[in-house]
Amino acid sequence: MSMELDVFVGNTTIIYEEVYQLWLDGYSVNDAVKMRKENGALSECEASDDVLQSDTMDQYRTFQMCERLLYSPSKLANQLLFQIPAHSQTMLIERYYEFDHNFAREVLGKKLSKGTKKELDDISLKTGIALRSCRRQFDNFRRVFKVVEEQRGPLVENVQHHFLLSESLAKDYAAVVFFANSRFETGKRKLQYLSFQDFAFCAGQLISYWTVGAVDNMMEDMDVDLEKEFLHDLKELKVLVNDKDLLDQHKSLVCFQLREKIRVFTEMEANFKNLSRALINIATKLINTKDVRDLFIDLVEKG
């Protein structure tokens, strides 16, 4: 004897965040039931295991049906299938697109292709994030990347506009997209100590100062790509190493700017010449794609 069919459909679709998170985290129905039980769901309303199982199944089904809509979040607001309160819609979208920084760190700078998708097994093992969740996060990256890759205008705003995400989340996505597009190498052992947030900060800076959009807002700006001309111009920086006067001037200006702003100021001041030379050497080589990719390695190794 068994339950052949068991559904519950409400006119208003109510999303229970707790269960949604379990689903997003890639737990199977049975695991989710276990987790909910541990969290004391049974004490509510004198529920039994069956009730919890049935409820979890129902919600998982609802999430699966909603997932299709979440691929392009703007659809969620004007679809007719589910009547979802606005704040739940926001929550659904935001949570769906949230990602684990550990995971993002692993795929940062990699090509968001099918090939990388095959590596998800390993990433899942390494990070302890369920494979299902890894897939979702990876697919989100790909989806966002695909949409904003070719778009003009500020990257963060594009992400926010198209995926209705909060600003902080959109910034993180911008970093992911930026890294994926420029294919910065981040996987080397030497870079392992850097977190996703570290890279995201760098990405933010690069987007703000080094991209086409940063240089000229009016142009056919693409926040995604580094400005070629700008990189080319970096060659000129050699004078800062070669010319003693300029070097000193540069040093005084930098020191003036950074005084009392960084902890290692004295070391920096003492070592300025070496540091500057290393940086400028890196900068002048950025004309090659290969070197652009190795930017962070170079910075860590030679800086």
Place this chain on the structure above:
Amino acid sequence: MPGKLKAKIVAGRHLPVMDRASDLTDAFVEVKFGNTTFKTDVCPKSLNPQWNSEWFKFEVDDEDLQDEPLQITVLDHDTYSANDAIGKVYIDIDPLLCSEAATVISGWFPIYDTIHGIRGEINVLVKVDLFNDLNRFRQSSCGVKFFCTTSVPRCYRAVLVHGFVEELVVNEDPEYQWIDRIRTPRASNEARQRLISLMSGELQRKIGLKVLEMGGNAVVGYLQCFDLEGESGLVVRAIGTACTLDKISNTHTSASATNPCNSSPSKDMKEAGFGEETPGVPLSSGPPTPLRAQTFSSFSPSKSYSRQSSSSDTELSLTPKTGMGSGGSAGKEAGPLKALLRQQTQSALEQREFPFFTLTSFPPGFLLHVGGVVSARSVKLLDRIHNPDEPETRDAWWEEIRQEIKSHAKALGCHAVVGYSESTSICEEVCILSASGTAAILSSRFMQDGTLDTEHRFEDLMPPGCGFCHIPYDELNMPFPAQLTYCHCCRRYKVPDVLFTTIDLPTEANITGKGCLIQARLCRTKKKAQGEGNATAISNLLPFLEYELHTQLMNKLKLRSMNALFGLRIQISVGENMLLGLASATGVYLTALPSPGGIQIAGKAPSDITYEQHISNMQKKINDTIVRNKELYEINPPELVEEVIGSPIPEPRQRSRLFRSHSESSDEVSELDLSHGKKDAFVLEIDDTDAVEDIHSLLTDAPTPPGFYSCNTEIMPGIYNWTSALQMFTSVRVFRLSNVNVTNQGLNKVFNDLCENLLKSLYFKLRSMVPCCLCHLNFTVAVPEDELIQVAVTAVAMSFDKEQSLENGRQIVDKTLMKAITENEEQLQFPLELTAESSSSAFCSAKGLSEVSGPLPSARDRCSSWIEQLRLKAHTIRRGSIKTMSSLEKASPLPEGRSRSLRSNRSYAGGSVAVVKMTPLSFLPGTKIIKYLGIINMFFIRETTSLREEGGVSGFLHSFIAEVFAMVRAHVAALGGNAVVSYSMKECVFMENPNKNQAQCLINVSGDAVIFVRESEIEAATPQPHSASAHTSSSGEGT
């Protein structure tokens, strides 16, 4: 050519990708009505096409307008091969034919395909230009309004209630035609959907004609059902109550605007007003209608009161064509019986061949007495319908059953049947027809032509809270051993000890404590058989099934210490090898009726000590449960002082102070108390297995979790302070029995557990709405296959304010006031009230109001809503807990509370989908329905050949139900509405074949599309006179 239908196709969105190569679609649209088809241009390579077509015009008869749906097909253009259909939209244009309903249909409709479900949306604009047609012999009945609501719709006033209308049409089921073997499932499903749509249109039109003939302008309590008889055809039948309705804002504005109740919400005034609003029961005035006299002449007391007078018709119509020599085809207007009646009475009642009313709640003063439940069942063998134009067989079958119901009602001394409904259960070629209702005596007030008879209105004022409980039958001729006592409210008239009804609890009824859902569930095995043998077997089983259901109900009622059932609905479903019986009702403690005795268990010969112990244990358990239930449902009736068995002689007695329901009982009887004639405890013998089973099922019913209540009536008796948070839901479960040898007991347990677990699951899912009540819990059971049991539930969960529910002391007062409100002034005669209780100050303020709002465009509407608002205010002021209530509503993390914010947050992400609420009830708490836009009656088929891929049977049905909701909402929104009331899912037929990876499901839903406004919004929009605002300012948001 009296009508022009115009349609315009605006745009599409979210279309599916039809061309894999380009990931795009070349969509165009075909618009079809009747035999005329128009096409739009192809909008190439777009998933969001903008057609912006011209107006397609169809010039058609209004008969066709009523029957036919507008059919919109979206296709993908293909240069080389046939165009692929994306999906269809059927739009019922009936609402546009009624001047008072919608004027335009405009909005996004889901594009539906019976194989793929919803595939994108299409924006359509539809209008109708109707030319007046005064042709007397016309076939159409445009303008007759239809309501699913089983009470007088909220913004109308009943002028006359004409009575029962019914009709049925039959056809061959396309699924079973020879052509079905060669056409695709899609084509077959579409043919079926279209046919049913046509048939319901035709049915509605024919019923409309009958209504016009009777002189009415509306059908209330319209109930349409499908019988999928398989090989033998498809029957669509409908019943309803013909009425003449008056829109309130049009006729009684001036009168209501000067109603003094508004400005003087003092208790005395209110109650005085109330006393007049609810006319006394003119008992001394003799039989109120000629019909009643007639019924009394043939009074044949034979049936047990309050027990259903039921019978199972074992007579088989094997040769239906020759059956029913009397030819009393109910569908035809000229049966001989009818002719006879016509000769006898020339009054307005002449049309009332069957004095049946599908209403379940009534204008005040309409329902005088209630006799008890009457029901009739009959088992028939289906035969192919040979001539669809002559559905005489089916008509004859129903005619038979209705006659039986009528005679049962007569036996109870009643001239009418209210809360009447009909249903069928079909398995292979056997069909069980059932009808049930509540025998009652009605006031002639709404049944006579011309003006209402006002002379009786103030005569013999009886405490209205108990009037309907007083027995309608003759005490001396009482044929059954019932225990009558004097009414515990008025102490003047006799009441029975238990009352079973199919109607909603009358708003004026006095009750003690709260009510609860009571279900009797029964499963009986049946040998597999064919044809006549099968029918006989079923017929033989039916009476036992009904008897046992009844016993179960009675036991459970007593276990809860209650004495009346409302909304009783008994469903018997037949399968190949079993019969399922499910009786649902809402139990209450009617203050007027005596307190029920306990339950006593008696064993067989007391030889065994352990057995004795077992019995006494059980007895203890039962007694404990009764005590617990009394607490749970807050039932503290007056203490029983003395037992006087069987002698209903009134004796003066000191009234117990516990007796709370004294607010309406008059002073002179307040010193009286009656011997209740406390009955012997209900004795249960557990000699046989059946009784053991009974007791088990009694004790296995889990109590509802704290904070939850449940009922199957419109609202929970005893709860009045609803918040606006609500959630309508449908839940379906199918259980597979795998044991080959199932016993009756085993089956019973399975079925019982299935229902109990389903309820538990519902409570869990809706836990965020606590404190809340599941209202209108409507269970439907079916046996779709040999070893499957299907249970479907549709209900609404409504939150209420807890604070209020604790204030028992105020309950009665509240109720009185609530009554004044819910029975709403709409239905009352304002001029009368005015003369009775007008005060000069009231006049002033009211006049002030009409001046203020006079120049406003919709002043009249506003006036009347303003009145209601004020009444609510008056009501809430005295409740005292409004503050908590409104704050609760705002703070509550509840679904509808949220959806409100959705509406206000329109700016969010371009969210342009309007929120549409759905409820099986006839109202939405905290709101006022300002317009009825027409009936929603939709039929969908969904089929899949990739069941596993769609998430198995649960995934398939889950998405289908969600799609059905979406389509209902879209249609309502397109009509300009924001809610569906009286929503019901009448049919949910699910068939699967997992081996073939296939499943099919048919769903039929109906309801009334309405526009509602929040009372808080009315308040904001309407200027208020000083006197009123002084009161209301402190009261916050009303219920």
